[in-house]
Amino acid sequence: MTAAQSSPRKRAGNGAVRPIDAEEIGLDALVGHAGYAVRRFQIWIFQDFIRTLGEVDIRPTQYSVLTVIGANPGLSQMAVAKRLGIERARLVHLLDSLEQRKLVKRVKSKTDRRSHALHLTTQGETALAKFKRLAAEHERHVEEKIGRDNRERLLRILADFT
Template identity: 60%
Template sequence: MTDIPAADPMPRDRKVRRSIDLDVLTGHLGYSLRRAQVWVFQDFIRTLSVLDIRPAQYSVLVVIGANPGLSQAELADRLAIERARLVHMLDHLQHRGLTERLPSPTDRRTHALQLTREGQKLLKRAKALAARHEARLGEKLGPEARTQMLELLKVFVQK
């Protein structure tokens, strides 16, 4: 007769977690930013999943929507996305019928990016979902802390 191990009487998510000392990590800004970023991204990914859009794709759609005719190089530079990765992402978005590359009116070597009608519709829905996500962040932080955090982080995102 083979011994079958007994089922764990307490599911993993109900076990009492041992307190683990993070030592100096609790004072590291980078560690805290990364942990916050993981929470924010997981929530944002879940929020946009109904549209099958990832956070980077959302950013690309937003910037193209706000800047029709933008070149791929300008977009990659502004969002700090590796150009090869951006090309792959734009191929995917174009295949879905959300974006299109048109000949640039000023430079034959580049493309002018724009949203299709379908892309504009999807972006409108995505912005509404993103607003809900931002509201959850505001609830977690409080409105004043949210505003303060945005101001503090601008030093990293403005060029």
């Protein structure tokens, strides 16, 4: 219907590959899809996050888990998993790793002997403080990339997904 129909670059009948000047390849219908842009952006963000927090070896998912536990000590694994949209099966491994690194501890609950109460260790709290500083630095990179008000617009638009 719209201009998305596009025109094939060059009906190269039977495979005549002309060098194709670098980056002028049409995306056609893709430019109208929010998902495509969001995906590429998300990849960029994660790469920058991983690089910026590289010195402390913390990935986005780990950071989100630590942050939530830090702000809500005593949560069960189910509660954390549900809140962050992580499979509880996956959270098990994440916590195994974080517990090995002495950042988190699983305390056996006495009110419900099935569940664990999650807490940061003392070491975990000071570490998280540093992670947050680095994460803030990462966030500044995002600002530089898309612009200050665009970042805030974005946060407002996607507020329901947090």
